[in-house]
Amino acid sequence: MRRSLLFIPSNNPGMLESSSLFGSDSVIFDLEDSVSVSEKDNSRNLLVSFLNSKEKLNLEVVVRINASDTPFYHFDLEAVVSDKIDTIMLPKASVETLHKLDKDLSKIEKEKKLANKIKVIPIIELASSLIEASKIAAMLRVNGLLLGAEDLSSDLEVVRTEEGLEILYARMVVVTAAKANKIDAIDTPFTNVFDNDKLKKDCKFVRGIGMNAKACIHPNQIEVVNEVFSPTEAEINWATKVLIAKEEAEKKNQGVFSLDGKMVDKPVILRAEKIILKAKKYKLL
């Protein structure tokens, strides 16, 4: 369960040092697009040295490695997989590359005797990944799908716009595939880091179609993203009332009951429970 995931370039010591202080639910230490080809070794060594110098950070630690068809993939995996991280983010994901990643992770986990199984967030950023999205979402280790709209737009040969009509279908596919498998649907970053009003509008729109988190590319975006993807006060009040009414109904052996003139049945109760779970996790209750 996440709302905000902040990308941190792994070759910047200052950003690494303050990465856990910005208030995001997860940090994504990036070894891919934010690092030039000539600095891949430098950023990988810095990230490992940073992680080894600390206790496990008190938030989800994700590492975006380089894609499996690059010469950096194996070096990245061998170096960063440890108990200091929770999740690997795989660019240009497909069913085939995720099978390979699962096999590679299992081998490293065994060799390093890791306490926990590493999770995976695949990036849906190819037209072919979009077609495979439901299979990808159902795969072992996968606990969230990230839509990568910039690369996807390039693959689709469309121009990215702030309105995002060109990625509407992709957003719907990612949401449906993720929700069908009870995992997070994570929206593509909003690239204009100077306009938080538009960011908020974008967040509200994607929350409305089912996304439950958004990747951030600047710490200034986190407050807005966390606000929009948290349950509102009205939602928490409603969910609390539903669950109190549910307890009363159970005492009377009622499966279905009404609240404020509206019928409450199992799907409504599940929704209320989810809202309360989120509210508790994000310390809103």
Add this chain to the structure above:
Amino acid sequence: MRVGIAGTLESNDCIITVIESDKLIIEVKSVVYDFFGKHIENLIKNILEELKIKNIKVICEDKGALDYTIKARLITAIKRLEAKK
């Protein structure tokens, strides 16, 4: 003479230059030399000992890097030098 370089001169970072040498030479230039110069020298010595490297010239231009950054930059610089063999 083979050389390996890693790092930047941005705040919180350092540039480490390693040069083949027949003896151990460590030079530290730091914005906080008065407070941490000796500490940085000892850190570099310890990392070289861990790597079993006895003879090498290391130049560290420090802009307030923490220990893990100096360690990472030193290791990268050495690997880059070795890759030139």
